[in-house]
Amino acid sequence: MSAGSQTLYAWFAGSADRFGDCTALEVGGETLTYGELRDLVERLAARLVASAGGVAPRRVGLLASRSVTSYAGYLAILRAGAAVVPLNPEYPASRNAATAAAAELDTVIAESVGADGDLGVPLLVAGSEELAALRAQAPPALPPCPATPDDIAYIIFTSGSTGTPKGVPVLHRNIDAYLAHVVPRYDVGPGSRLSQTFEPTFDGSVHDLFVAWGGGGTLVVPRRGQLMSPVKFINTARLTHWFSVPSLASFASRLGTLTPGSMPTLRRSVFGGEALTLSQARAWQAAAPGSRLENLYGPTELTISCTEYGLPGSVEDWPRTANGTVPMGSCYSTLESLILDEKGEPAGTGELCVRGPQRFPGYLDPANNAGRFLTRDEDGTLEHHAGTSPLTDRHWYRTGDRVTVEEGGLLVYLGRTDHQVKIRGHRIELGDIEAPLREQAGVRDAIVLAVEGPDGEKDLTAAVSGSGCDAEELYSALRARLPPYMMPRRITALEELPRNTNGKIDRRALLAALGDTPH
Template sequence: MNDRQQRTLYQWFEESALRHTGLPALEIGDEVLTYGELRALALTLADRIAAKHGSLPARVALAATRSVAAYAGYLAIQRLGAAVVPLNPDYPAQRNLDIAQRAGVEVALVDTRSADLFTRLPERHRPTVLGLDEDERVSGPAIEVLERSLPPVPDDPDREAYLMFTSGSTGQPKGVPIRHRNTSLFLAHTIERYEIAPGARLTQTFGLTFDASVIDLFATWGGGATLVVPLAADLYRPIDFVVERELTHWFSVPSVIREAQRLGNLPLGRAVNLRHSMFGAEPVTAQHAELWRAVAPNAVIHNVYGPTELTVCCTNHALSGPTEDWPEFSNGTVPIGVPFPGMEMVLLDESGLAADEGELCVRGAQRFGGYLDPRENAGRFVSYEADGGPAEGYGGSTALTDRHWYRTGDRVRRENGLYVHWGRLDQQVKVRGFRIELGEVEAAVHRHPHVIDAAVLALPGPDGETELVGAYAGREVDPERFDAWLRELLPLHMVPASLTHLPGGLPLNDNGKTDRKALARILDTTEGS
């Protein structure tokens, strides 16, 4: 492993800051900070943290977003060698407090919206709290003095870089610690693959509580490029933002684009400066890819895949050239592609043997080392070696090693050397005796030319039996004609009992994904019965 593959997140930033001091690093609205200015602000905040806390913390909560102070705060935490625990100021206060307490944060950086968050705790349980001043600038010690007062730049790749919390099946978020060694090879590959270099301009659509923000921040800064931060309103008119800010790279969930199309804010052929467009966190349909080709005719389109436990994303499939040259996608979605360097993948069938279709299991440099609560590791890993018999589940009674495979819970098929996502294993349902993959039904609904977005759920019907119900956004289709159209694609037992047109779009969660719990409440056929 070479030097570029052993860096901490802060080292990725600092090398660019020292090499490209006068180049723009961060752009928010009309405000632009150079690499030198952003580094100076980060050092100032790091010095404030160390001085107020009195020692170097191991984990620091960051309750701020989309401000100069928030990004400088993220870098300040990394400069001290601490792990960032991002909190969303828009989340319920109790959720943020639960996460902070479970993470054992010693310090919290908070913006004005979260200024009183930790006053809810007894004083003896409160972390050291520092308010982030939006007008914070280097007005104190000179940079040389700050550097001498701070510890050496952290260089241990085994330290935690950040701690994210994902939704858990028990209803309690699961803590996912990611170490610098997990991020470094990933960043080296990402910067090279997507040609991120000085002069490139990348957007930052993901919130800091979503691990895709690590690409936004550190692939941008590691490549010496400029991070251009959109405001919430900009995401409703993404192409105007792309053109006005002269972006070269776009990275978002597909829902951002579908919502813009629904609102009529997706003009074709204008985003000619885009060189790379990346989409992830949700399936990318063929229809979506073809639409984006018309929007950004010169961009390579990338479908990336990866759960938080595998450090942002671990596969990529690229589409370039005219759409008529693209292969047909078997289930209507773009393949998730092939694994990144340093990653191994195997598909395990129900008997625990390697197959061309089954649960995707992954190990390698980007795989995390286990959950914050070790009890949650049980059932999430397997031991498997080729020609060594069926996979054996990990029960948690022995040490977790790098040889264990992480179970993604995703059903994947290998087709022509590529991995194709066929839905979640937990989305397999039984309806009147038939086993049905919800992802397969959704893929069929997505194929209708008037549909922009769609989701299908299995809910109790009026008679108490489970039935398929769905919702879609786009142009409204006559229900009888839609039903007849679907029967040409699907067996009768897979055709939803109802498809509800939602002119306002499908409900989305904070990460831009379809909020299935909210959708279930909308579609619940038993209500009022």
């Protein structure tokens, strides 16, 4: 099928038709073939529709992680024609409830009663006992999947600068265009064994699932603890394909397990979510000498990734970049890219803007579109989208990422144009942490900074000004509002935050006062 013409569920169903007896999923000690997984998905999808009164739901939350429920549930929601809205059992109940409200969920599939933390929407429990009961039932008579390419396939909520997460709806045609590019690229087929390192609330998980299932491979899901020993997991699971944030490569290196030749089964190694350094890449390549190593870049709004760079087989042929990172490479051939300097003129260094079939249709709350899109006429006239009118295919998405073009025309990532950071692959608006800090009693102002942690990776540190601020009380308040990856390593209370002559908080002076190294 041509790009944009196939639904996300059809990528799985096509492989189920061709490879029914091949293994599709290994998770929690269970192994399911494509045929077995599809049978379970059909039953769960029928149960989902029945629970909604016989009418296909529009948006369904998924509150499960690293279990059969998580993967069968994801597919069942798609099979019913609904949009998947991943929730995370480890997030505070208040954040999941805020996501459920913003997404206007019809129902939630969860592993157990009480797992929802009172989300305010109906709950469909689909734990191991419920799934066993479904397997024993007669096959349902479901109509064809009603989803169309212009319907929403999934909604990912990203960090928002106002303290409210932003919903990013991705259409079936957007993810189809992505998969049409990447699935053939990675030589996946029966016998391929692919990692699943990302949580469903991170869009890298969609790559994991559907690159595996789109090609007929096996999705191998580690227990959370197994990710603490990446090399051991890769070897034990006999993985052929790996995809993760670069932080896991650094972690393996610090463990002393990333030794030359230590991962002989790998054929493909892909990294994304944050900048991949050349030193990380060299260590990984030496440990997996039979693997082709690739760097992906892309915000959620451009459907997982929009640029790629495959490192040459010989390390001697690798590029040397000014900042020591692996190049982003170039945009996919189906996409258009534009680099604009601070004056809005095309340049070799500036903000990357992208448009094309992978660009999402705009945020769930149209107010968030303001300033994130622009058009540029042939005469150079720029018009920034105000968020009040419909978006068109002419609109470029402003990534907020600064890039430069180095030797050979390769794009290299320089950093953010704003105060958004990536911590171990998670995109975080620092304002999303600052906002709840400012709401606490006695806090006049708050600032959060990305610094270099003891392990050399990015970390978060916070400073507040006010009277009677207690760090432990502030931590307690944040834990009730934020997921673990957004928690600052340290919160320091000061009488006043340092400011420059313009009255703005002086970040450099603050870093010096805190004794931290900027990142």
